[in-house]
Amino acid sequence: MRVIVVGTRGSALALAQTRFVVERLKESWPEAEFKVKTIKTRGDQGASPKEQAIFVKELQEALLAREIDIAVHSLKDLPTEEPPGLKIAAVPRRQDPRDVFLGKAYKRLEDLPKGAVVGTSSVRRKAQLLAYRPDLEVRPLRGNVDTRLAALGNGEYDGIVLAAAGLIRLDLRNRIDQFLDPEVMLPAPGQGALALEVRQGDDLAEEFVYALHHHPSYDRVRAERAFLKGLGAGCLAPVGALAQVEEDGLLRLEGILLSPDGKSFLRAEIEGEASEAEELGLELARDVLEQGGREILAKSL
Numbered sequence: 001m002r003v004i005v006v007g008t009r010g011s012a013l014a015l016a017q018t019r020f021v022v023e024r025l026k027e028s029w030p031e032a033e034f035k036v037k038t039i040k041t042r043g044d045q046g047a048s049p050k051e052q053a054i055f056v057k058e059l060q061e062a063l064l065a066r067e068i069d070i071a072v073h074s075l076k077d078l079p080t081e082e083p084p085g086l087k088i089a090a091v092p093r094r095q096d097p098r099d100v101f102l103g104k105a106y107k108r109l110e111d112l113p114k115g116a117v118v119g120t121s122s123v124r125r126k127a128q129l130l131a132y133r134p135d136l137e138v139r140p141l142r143g144n145v146d147t148r149l150a151a152l153g154n155g156e157y158d159g160i161v162l163a164a165a166g167l168i169r170l171d172l173r174n175r176i177d178q179f180l181d182p183e184v185m186l187p188a189p190g191q192g193a194l195a196l197e198v199r200q201g202d203d204l205a206e207e208f209v210y211a212l213h214h215h216p217s218y219d220r221v222r223a224e225r226a227f228l229k230g231l232g233a234g235c236l237a238p239v240g241a242l243a244q245v246e247e248d249g250l251l252r253l254e255g256i257l258l259s260p261d262g263k264s265f266l267r268a269e270i271e272g273e274a275s276e277a278e279e280l281g282l283e284l285a286r287d288v289l290e291q292g293g294r295e296i297l298a299k300s301l
């Protein structure tokens with residue numbers, strides 16, 4: 001039988017995510033053989049959105065070139081359009097999608113004194129931080145998770161904001177001081193979810209990864225990504241989105257579009273059938289654009 005090659009980037013987080021995926025694959029398909037291949041990329045998870053896009057592309061090229069058979073991505077780093085010849089064949093059960101606060105002297109965002117310095121390089125996090133607390137000073141914070149934790153330790157910041165999922169997957173949950181309420185900080189579309197990508201027509205790889213597919217997680221991230229896509233904002237505008245599947249099976253999607261300074265924003269929500277996840281996301285985006293989102297978008301370009 002064919003050896004299935006699982007491709008990943010080399011950052012600690014990417015490797016941890018891939019180890020998790022490969023373990024699940026081996027449990028589901030004990031007869032099959034899986035091998036991990038690290039695709040060397042210049043940077044890491046803390047790179048700028050533009051660099052992130054390059055790393056994603058390198059993995060996709062390796063897939064198309066048959067150097068790997070399955071690519072493991074953080075879903076939030078993937079562009080909303082799939083390249084020709086590839087498909088997202090599975091979205092495993094999503095990790096906690098929320099953002100988290102890690103503080104130096106103060107362990108909660110609301111306890112920070114006026115003018116406190118918070119580190120993040122995400123335009124989405126910055127805009128929402130400023131919308132909540134215009135008095136804060138938001139300073140850039142790049143690098144992989146370790147680098148960012150070290151920067152907090154050095155006292156350069158009073159606090160930093162990261163994705164819960166990254167810390168949890170790196171076994172650093174104990175470093176989290178506060179899970180941010182989505183009322184204050186809506187996560188990035190797809191945050192906390194993985195995407196398992198294969199070549200179209202590679203039925204074996206597709207069948208293998210489908211064993212890890214979690215449909216409710218897939219519906220949620222499809223709604224969130226459709227909202228992002230519908231705004232036509234690309235990855236550079238401050239956009240947050242979070243979908244939940246309610247007890248009655250309905251999907252509730254909340255979305256926000258902000259100006260980079262957080263002074264203007266539009267937040268809206270919609271509810272409907274989970275099977276209509278994509279339509280719900282697109283409809284919410286249309287609502288937001290019509291309520292004044294177009295003017296807000298013009299400010300972030």
Ligand SMILES: NCc1[nH]cc(CCC(=O)O)c1CC(=O)O
Pocket residue numbers: 045046052074075076077161162163165166190191192193194
């Ligand atoms: N943009 C970098 C990135 N891509 C995925 C994660 C975390 C894990 C996830 O959201 O799935 C991170 C780090 C962060 O935002 O703190």
